[in-house]
Every structure is written in structure tokens, then in C-alpha cells.
Amino acid sequence: MQKKEPRIAFWMILPAILVISVIAFFPLFKTFYDSFFSFSLNPRFPREFVGFGNYIKLFNDSRFWDALKTTIIFTVISVSLETILGLMIALVVHQDFKFRGAVRAAMLIPWAIPTAISSQMWRWMFNDQFGIMSRFYEALHIIEPGTPILGRPGLALWAIIQVDVWKTTPFMALLILAGLQLIPEQLYEAAKIDGANMIQRFFKITLPQLTPTIAVALIFRTLDALRVFDVVYVMTRGSVGTETLSVYNRVLLMDRAFTSASFGYGSALSVVIFLLISIFAIIYIKTLKLQFD
Amino acid sequence: MNSKKIIYRFVLYFLVAIILIWCIFPFYWAVVSSLKPDKDLFEINPSLFPKRITFENYVKVFTERPFHINIWNSIVVAGITTIVSLLIGSLAAYAIARLKFKGKVVVMSLILAVSMFPQVSILGSLFVLLRNFKLINTYPGLILPYVSITLPLTTWILQNFFRELPKEVEESAAIDGCSRIRTLWSIVLPMAAPGLVATGLLTFISAWNEFLFALTFMQRPEKYTVPVAIALFKGASQYEIPWGQIMAAAVIVTTPLVILVLIFQKKIIAGLSAGSVKG
Numbered sequence: 001m002q003k004k005e006p007r008i009a010f011w012m013i014l015p016a017i018l019v020i021s022v023i024a025f026f027p028l029f030k031t032f033y034d035s036f037f038s039f040s041l042n043p044r045f046p047r048e049f050v051g052f053g054n055y056i057k058l059f060n061d062s063r064f065w066d067a068l069k070t071t072i073i074f075t076v077i078s079v080s081l082e083t084i085l086g087l088m089i090a091l092v093v094h095q096d097f098k099f100r101g102a103v104r105a106a107m108l109i110p111w112a113i114p115t116a117i118s119s120q121m122w123r124w125m126f127n128d129q130f131g132i133m134s135r136f137y138e139a140l141h142i143i144e145p146g147t148p149i150l151g152r153p154g155l156a157l158w159a160i161i162q163v164d165v166w167k168t169t170p171f172m173a174l175l176i177l178a179g180l181q182l183i184p185e186q187l188y189e190a191a192k193i194d195g196a197n198m199i200q201r202f203f204k205i206t207l208p209q210l211t212p213t214i215a216v217a218l219i220f221r222t223l224d225a226l227r228v229f230d231v232v233y234v235m236t237r238g239s240v241g242t243e244t245l246s247v248y249n250r251v252l253l254m255d256r257a258f259t260s261a262s263f264g265y266g267s268a269l270s271v272v273i274f275l276l277i278s279i280f281a282i283i284y285i286k287t288l289k290l291q292f293d
Numbered sequence: 294m295n296s297k298k299i300i301y302r303f304v305l306y307f308l309v310a311i312i313l314i315w316c317i318f319p320f321y322w323a324v325v326s327s328l329k330p331d332k333d334l335f336e337i338n339p340s341l342f343p344k345r346i347t348f349e350n351y352v353k354v355f356t357e358r359p360f361h362i363n364i365w366n367s368i369v370v371a372g373i374t375t376i377v378s379l380l381i382g383s384l385a386a387y388a389i390a391r392l393k394f395k396g397k398v399v400v401m402s403l404i405l406a407v408s409m410f411p412q413v414s415i416l417g418s419l420f421v422l423l424r425n426f427k428l429i430n431t432y433p434g435l436i437l438p439y440v441s442i443t444l445p446l447t448t449w450i451l452q453n454f455f456r457e458l459p460k461e462v463e464e465s466a467a468i469d470g471c472s473r474i475r476t477l478w479s480i481v482l483p484m485a486a487p488g489l490v491a492t493g494l495l496t497f498i499s500a501w502n503e504f505l506f507a508l509t510f511m512q513r514p515e516k517y518t519v520p521v522a523i524a525l526f527k528g529a530s531q532y533e534i535p536w537g538q539i540m541a542a543a544v545i546v547t548t549p550l551v552i553l554v555l556i557f558q559k560k561i562i563a564g565l566s567a568g569s570v571k572g
């Protein structure tokens with residue numbers, strides 16, 4: 001019985017490995033390989049080996065550096081806002097109040113709506129003439145009347161960050177809430193007896209106990225934010241300084257696939273994005289501490 | 294009640310109200326906008342409630358464009374993805390949770406690594422691969438990539454569920470001479486049914502919501518899935534965006550999702566905590 005196990009396990013795992021090998025790993029290696037060539041999907045352009053030429057070209061491409069900068073700004077700001085607000089919201093919904101279950105359920109709504117669709121909803125709210133968010137910001141004197149939020153450099157990126165924060169914060173809060181519920185009540189009672197006030201209890205008990213949960217959520221969100229595509233594509237198509245790495249990469253690969261020899265160049269950018277995200281993925285896996293048996 | 298407690302209650306309910314409005318408002322606003330006639334919709338100071346209600350936008354979504362076809366595309370693609378992903382995923386998950394073999398950590402790491410792939414990194418090569426097999430603009434051309442990107446999540450959550458099941462039942466099945474596959478099919482899976490439902494729901498939602506692959510591999514309007522169709526809604530002219538119709542379409546497809554999420558919230562949260570999930 002015991003001897004047969006590895007063989008059965010092999011057959012049970014094979015389909016999964018087969019699918020991800022063909023659909024994920026093979027294309028990934030192909031991308032690495034293609035990044036050393038200059039070619040197009042249009043056979044009119046000859047395929048030539050260029051070595052590291054595409055990478056050298058990429059590092060001299062100001063549009064690449066701008067996209068990298070935008071991606072980093074987007075990631076740092078949205079992930080920090082989501083973590084801080086998420087922690088605050090988690091603390092609020094952890095309290096006792098009426099309809100608590102319903103409120104927690106409602107918090108899943110922004111996460112459940114497809115990003116492409118919620119981005120359209122927000123695009124309508126940011127409409128310069130008829131958008132309710134535009135009216136709201138005008139009333140608060142944050143913007144001048146008639147400002148096209150999604151058409152202004154700087155403002156547009158903030159709007160995109162706002163949509164991402166809207167979508168992800170409640171979700172982050174629910175993950176943190178799950179961590180909060182695991183903290184043993186005795187810890188708080190003991191602290192109360194010792195005379196610790198609310199703020200002391202937060203910093204001495206809640207925060208340290210939550211650190212693992214927050215760390216996982218944080219790295220995981222960073223991974224996600226670095227590859228952001230949907231919200232940017234729908235809100236601005238990457239115009240007015242909102243182009244992120246993924247958006248630029250799709251332009252190179254698809255928009256120019258048949259009109260210029262930029263497929264190899266696009267592949268080089270794909271590789272760079274992959275390596276960038278791998279760094280965080282490795283940290284993530286280390287944090288998860290994969291343990292079996 | 295002392296005054297301190299009253300202030301606490303007041304602040305608490307105030308904060309809860311803000312959180313609730315924050316989460317629901319965009320959806321609410323889509324509903325309101327979709328019900329307004331164009332004259333009220335394009336008004337400088339929009340009213341928070343529709344003054345007049347019309348279902349014109351809902352009719353136009355189906356008469357002026359093939360939105361019902363887009364919905365069908367999404368149902369087929371997300372549905373088949375979910376079934377295939379659960380089938381393949383539960384096999385792998387069971388082996389990882391229950392069987393002894395070498396290289397388990399390597400296998401799980403390989404599968405998990407895929408969930409961290411930036412999708413755009415394989416976009417170009419995958420497009421070429423699918424094009425060579427004439428799978429662009431076909432259902433399999435989208436289902437295959439979706440199975441591959443949902444498998445890590447399915448496998449990871451399912452193996453967590455399998456681990457929590459009592460081992461004794463399986464052991465007695467083994468003594469009765471049941472094969473591993475039969476044990477999985479007729480004993481483990483029925484016991485893990487709640488886990489399967491939660492996992493299936495998460496898989497379905499992530500396939501239903503996917504945008505980048507759908508945008509790239511489905512290039513004809515009658516092949517678009519719902520998110521792509523809504524993101525690329527065009528008006529009569531280049532400068533005219535049919536906002537009323539966009540909002541109506543958005544409401545049509547998000548309402549079932551919202552209801553599903555409200556019903557299954559406990560299961561979803563349990564599944565999400567078992568393995569962090571991308572949205």
C-alpha cells in the first residue's frame with residue numbers, strides 16, 4: 001500500500017503540472033528566448049538575433065523609465081493607503097454593533113465587481129461635466145470647477161489610485177479582521193488588569209499579534225499592484241502620465257505586433273517585469289513558510 | 294449609560310456608516326444612473342435619486358448591441374474553467390494533502406509560482422501559441438489560460454480543506470480495499486463539498502472578472518466576454534460615450550455577483566483566509 005503512494009501521487013499531480021507547463025512555463029521560456037531577437041508577427045520583418053540589444057534599447061527608452069516610475073509610485077501609495085485604512089476599518093468592524101454581519105458582507109462588494117467594470121463606474125463618476133465625484137471635489141475646493149480629472153497629469157494617477165484603494169481596502173480589512181479574531185481575549189484582559197490603556201493595548205498586543213497577517217497581505221498586494229493593468233487601461237488607456245509597465249508592455253506586444261519589429265523588444269520588457277515581480281514573489285513564498293509533513 | 298459610552302457608540306456608528314457608503318456608493322450610483330433618462334443623466338448637478346425612472350438603457354443594451362452574447366461567452370468560459378480547474382485541482386490537492394512522496398514542496402512551489410506570474414509576461418508568447426493552434430477568438434483559447442491561472446488558487450485552497458478532514462474515514466476505506474481515486478471521489482469529495490463550493494465560487498469569480506487575456510485573445514465584439522464588452526462600449530460617434538447603457542450593463546452583470554457574495558460571504562472569507570487571493 002505504502003509503496004504505491006508515490007506512483008499514484010504522480011498520476012494525480014500530472015494533469016495540473018501538464019497544464020501549467022504548457023500554458024505558463026513554456027510561454028515564459030519562449031518569452032526569455034524571444035527577447036534576444038528582433039522580429040514581428042508580420043513576416044515582412046526578418047527575424048534577427050540581437051543578443052542583449054533589446055535590453056540595451058530598453059534601458060535607454062525614456063518611456064520605459066516613466067512607466068517604471070509610475071508603477072512604483074502607484075504601488076507604494078496605493079499599498080500603504082490600503083494597509084493603513086484596511087487596519088483601521090478592520091478595527092472598526094471588529095467592534096460590536098448592529099448588522100455587523102451585513103456590513104462585513106457589503107465589504108466584499110468592491111472586491112467582487114470586475115475591475116474593468118468598476119473602473120467604468122468610476123470613470124463615469126470622474127466625468128468632468130456630469131461626474132458626481134468631480135462635483136464632490138469641486139465642493140471641497142480640491143479641484144477647480146470644470147477640471148478634467150482623468151485628463152490632467154498627476155490628478156489622473158491619483159484618481160486611479162483612488163479606485164484601486166476603493167477596490168482593495170475592504171478586502172484587506174477582511175483579511176486583517178480574520179487575524180484580529182485569532183488574538184486570544186486573555187491577552188487583553190491581562191493587560192487591562194495591568195492597567196494598560198487602549199492605545200498601549202493596541203501597540204503592545206494588537207499590532208505585534210497582527211504583524212504576520214499584515215506582512216503576508218502587504219507583500220501579496222505589492223505583487224498585485226506591480227502588475228496593475230485593468231484599472232489603468234480602462235480609465236485612461238495609459239495617457240497623461242499614467243502608463244504602467246504592464247500597459248506599456250501590451251502596447252509593444254499587441255498594438256505594434258504587425259506594424260513593426262517590436263515583438264522581441266516587448267518580450268524583453270516582459271522579462272524585466274517578470275524579474276521585478278519574482279523578487280517579491282520569493283519574499284512572499286519565504287513568508288508563507290511552505291511546510292508539508 | 295455614561296457619556297463616554299454614548300460618544301463611543303456615536304463615533305462607532307458614524308464610522309460604520311462611512312465604511313458602508315464607501316463600499317456601496319459606486320454600485321448604487323451605477324444603478325441610479327442606469328435608471329435615469331438621458332436628459333436627467335447629463336445634468337450638471339446630478340440628483341442622488343432618479344426623479345424619473347426608465348428602463349430604456351436596459352432594453353438598448355440588448356437591442357443595440359450583442360450584450361446577451363457577451364454574457365453567454367462569459368458564462369461558458371467561466372463555467373467550464375471552474376469545472377476543469379476543480380477536477381484537476383482536487384486531484385493534485387489530494388495528493389499533496391494526503392500522499393507521501395518526494396519533492397512535495399517543489400511541486401507545490403511550482404504550482405504556486407504560477408499564481409505570481411505577471412500575466413503580461415506570458416501574454417505575447419501565449420498569443421503566438423494560441424494563434425498557431427488557431428485558438429484566437431475561440432472558447433478553448435480563453436479557457437485553457439484561465440485553467441492555468443486559476444489552478445494554483447484552487448489547488449492551494451483545496452489542499453487546506455482536505456487536510457482538515459478526519460483521516461480515519463479514509464483509512465477505513467483503504468482497509469476495505471478502496472483505491473485512492475475511489476476514496477477521493479466517493480468519500481473525500483462529498484465530505485469536502487462546502488470547501489468545493491467556496492473554491493468553485495472563487496475560481497468562477499476570478500475567471501469571470503479576468504480582463505487582460507480576454508482583451509487580447511478575443512478580438513471580435515461577438516466573442517468579447519462581459520468585462521471587455523463593457524470596457525469597450527462605443528457610442529454612435531467617437532466622442533459620444535453611452536454612459537446610461539454602460540451603467541445598465543454593469544448593473545446587469547454585477548447584481549448576480551453581489552447577491553452571490555452576500556449569500557456565500559462566510560465561505561468566501563474562509564476560503565480567502567486559507568490562501569490570499571488576487572482580485
